[in-house]
Amino acid sequence: MLTQFALASAERAVNRVLSLDSTAQARLAPLAGKVIAITCSMPAFTVYLIPLETGIQLAKEWQAPADCTLSAPAKLLIKLVTRTDKSAVLHHPDVSLDGNSALLMELADILQSLELDWEYEVSRWLGPVPTALLSGHLRSRSRWLSQSAQSLHLNAADYLAEESRALVGHIEADMRFTEIDQLTLDLDRLDARIALLLKRNQKPL
């Protein structure tokens, strides 16, 4: 019953989040009724995800056969959830994917591209005017933080590359790498030329 409680709570939370994106339910509709089984090998447990028009149902057991089964250890499942590039993780030897894999990728894509209208949710609790004030303030703080972080990054890069010379700058490094690549190519060509000349010399007259 504890697992049921945990799944019921998780399902409620996931569906609450999905309801904040006005397009999520419409995008889930084509997947409705499909069954995705996610089996964790370490620790051992299975969770079933059943997309519906109204959200996602989570289940510990599901008697109907799964359309897609993903099996992996917990470490790789977490990587799959957090990484944008899923194909690298899916090609890992410990990961197995059976059935309709497009179904899983589509669901992952929907969940990763959610655009949550959190202002609507806050306005239900605080009202429209306080929400507008709060969101305006948060937006300007967020802009300031993002600009400050970008500026700090550029200044730090400049200082390390140009003033302290502790690191090599991007442009300088790129030029050096290009020179090395060119040198490698020239050496390869020279090697090939020498090999050709030696071959010619060894030929009987």
Added chain:
Amino acid sequence: MSNPHQPNSNEPTTHFGFENVPESQKAEKVAEVFHSVAARYDIMNDVLSGGMHRLWKRFTIELSGVRRGNKVLDIAGGTGDLARKFSSLVGPEGQVVLADINASMLKVGRDRLLDKGVANNIRFVQADAEKLPFPDNHFDVVTIAFGLRNVTHKEDALRSMLRVLKPGGRLLVLEFSKPSNPLLSKFYDAYSFKFMPLAGKLITDDADSYRYLAESIRMHPDQETLKAMMNDAGFERVTFHNMTGGIVALHRGIKP
């Protein structure tokens, strides 16, 4: 002319809680109980089970194996907890029938589901579980949650459910049962006979209905007996799962 409410001395009796009543009166007495509690049925379920009834119903849905396009019959569906979930699982191409013998419960369930926008694939039918008004081999899944103990002739009801199920269809009976732990059993007795009528009195001003609930649970067949009854009715691969220490059991049988 004989009075229909006057018990005939030759008429077989059945239990209504701990009381023995003529069979013809049980349905009427059960109906009175549910007419009385219908309006506050949901809140009482949450209070008395501490919200556990939602988890028991979740597990029932998990074991139902319901798929898109299936036909589902929810007998004694009450306020429609199971029917609502089934409705979204079977989708517009499927069908859910919420059946209840009690008009008050059916009305509360219908209003509640319509208020939540559940309407396109659901029908509401006032029906007796012993004589289901549906064709043979019609449903993929039949469920009865906390309803079988109120049925007068349980064997007839099980046979009726078997008839309306398609071959391979599943019957799920979610019902109070016998706790497996003696200590839990003692606590449960105290809870049922002291707290439940008191909560009924405070919330619905009706202690008797909740006393009946506690008594009817004690008179209901235990896990093994119900399993044998389902086997006798013609179900195959009958299994049961105890939940919350056996306070509730989910029986599952397949129509051959």
